[in-house]
Amino acid sequence: MKRTCLCDLLGIEYPIFQGGMLWLATAELAVAVSNAGALGVISPLAGMERHGDPSKNLKDQISKSRDLTGKPFGVNIPLDLQYSGILIDVVLREKVGIVITAAGDPGHYTELLHQEGIRVLHVVSSVRQAKNAESCNVDAVITEGVEAAGHIGFDELPLFSLIPQVADAISIPIIAAGGIVDARGVVAAISLGAEGVQLGTRFVAVEENIASPEYKQAIIASKDTDTVITCRKLLPTRSLKSEFSRSLLELEESGVSADDIRDYLGYSRARRGQLEGDMANGEAYCGASTGLIKEIIPAALVVRRLVEGYQEIIKKIV
Numbered sequence: 553m554k555r556t557c558l559c560d561l562l563g564i565e566y567p568i569f570q571g572g573m574l575w576l577a578t579a580e581l582a583v584a585v586s587n588a589g590a591l592g593v594i595s596p597l598a599g600m601e602r603h604g605d606p607s608k609n610l611k612d613q614i615s616k617s618r619d620l621t622g623k624p625f626g627v628n629i630p631l632d633l634q635y636s637g638i639l640i641d642v643v644l645r646e647k648v649g650i651v652i653t654a655a656g657d658p659g660h661y662t663e664l665l666h667q668e669g670i671r672v673l674h675v676v677s678s679v680r681q682a683k684n685a686e687s688c689n690v691d692a693v694i695t696e697g698v699e700a701a702g703h704i705g706f707d708e709l710p711l712f713s714l715i716p717q718v719a720d721a722i723s724i725p726i727i728a729a730g731g732i733v734d735a736r737g738v739v740a741a742i743s744l745g746a747e748g749v750q751l752g753t754r755f756v757a758v759e760e761n762i763a764s765p766e767y768k769q770a771i772i773a774s775k776d777t778d779t780v781i782t783c784r785k786l787l788p789t790r791s792l793k794s795e796f797s798r799s800l801l802e803l804e805e806s807g808v809s810a811d812d813i814r815d816y817l818g819y820s821r822a823r824r825g826q827l828e829g830d831m832a833n834g835e836a837y838c839g840a841s842t843g844l845i846k847e848i849i850p851a852a853l854v855v856r857r858l859v860e861g862y863q864e865i866i867k868k869i870v
């Protein structure tokens with residue numbers, strides 16, 4: 553597969569990222585991806601018990617990753633978590649090499665992280681956000697289209713439109729995310745101006761992911777029309793269609809306030825759906841290309857198929 557500037561910037565073999573997944577991206581998953589030559593990413597609450605201590609959990613996940621691999625890995629910090637500052641303290645103290653911030657202003661912590669020699673990447677979903685991230689001196693942007701699983705941008709821009717417009721607007725590297733599952737998506741993203749790709753849903757349905765069997769099976773069983781966007785006014789989110797997403801949409805359509813929806817969501821519906829397997833009462837984030845995922849395989853095989861498939865496509869089209 554094509555080496556891009558991200559390989560040298562981050563010390564990785566392939567410009568492929570496993571996306572952060574708040575409750576699911578454990579050290580074991582990230583290490584499996586990193587050992588395959590891509591970039592594994594750990595998330596602060598992954599592997600933590602309900603109402604556990606996020607900062608202790610993150611510290612444990614970082615030290616476990618270091619025990620299991622000498623390769624680079626990243627840490628994802630959603631800046632909308634109340635305690636994101638405490639998590640930033642952890643990555644600074646632990647001198648993690650790569651931090652991926654999301655859902656907030658990259659102006660808050662980028663300089664502080666850079667002072668410790670940490671590479672900072674930020675998730676964006678519009679040209680405006682990408683320009684702001686560049687002006688905050690982040691090293692690269694993960695540019696996420698509306699196809700992505702989980703929280704998406706309010707503007708709901710499709711990846712095919714978003715990547716070339718962002719590429720024309722900024723000069724730092726772009727990692728494309730949203731709806732990429734196989735090598736066709738990788739070639740398309742690179743053609744549109746990305747230097748790398750990030751996959752989320754594909755790395756849920758892998759052996760090393762701690763996601764519940766119910767959630768993994770629902771991904772395998774799903775087809776093109778089986779995802780839906782909820783919470784459009786509060787925090788637009790793409791998930792599998794389910795009893796839960798239907799009742800949430802009904803509540804939204806009834807015109808209740810954002811606070812009522814927040815109350816209804818309560819303490820992590822994502823944990824319930826994704827980790828505890830309660831598909832009727834929990835959110836099961838899922839990308840729009842879910843219909844392409846047919847089997848649960850090892851994470852390293854996902855990486856290998858992307859790399860080999862990329863070569864085959866390039867041979868065909870050149």
Ligand SMILES: Cc1cc2nc3c(=O)[nH]c(=O)nc-3n(C[C@H](O)[C@H](O)[C@H](O)COP(=O)(O)O)c2cc1C
Nearest residue numbers: 571572573574654700701702730731751752753839
């Ligand atoms: C279960 C799950 C949880 C996620 N949690 C986060 C998160 O905590 N932080 C983040 O930046 N992105 C999160 N994402 C988004 C992914 O990192 C990735 O960008 C996205 O899934 C890409 O779209 P795809 O699923 O179509 O490949 C999550 C995705 C999934 C599937």
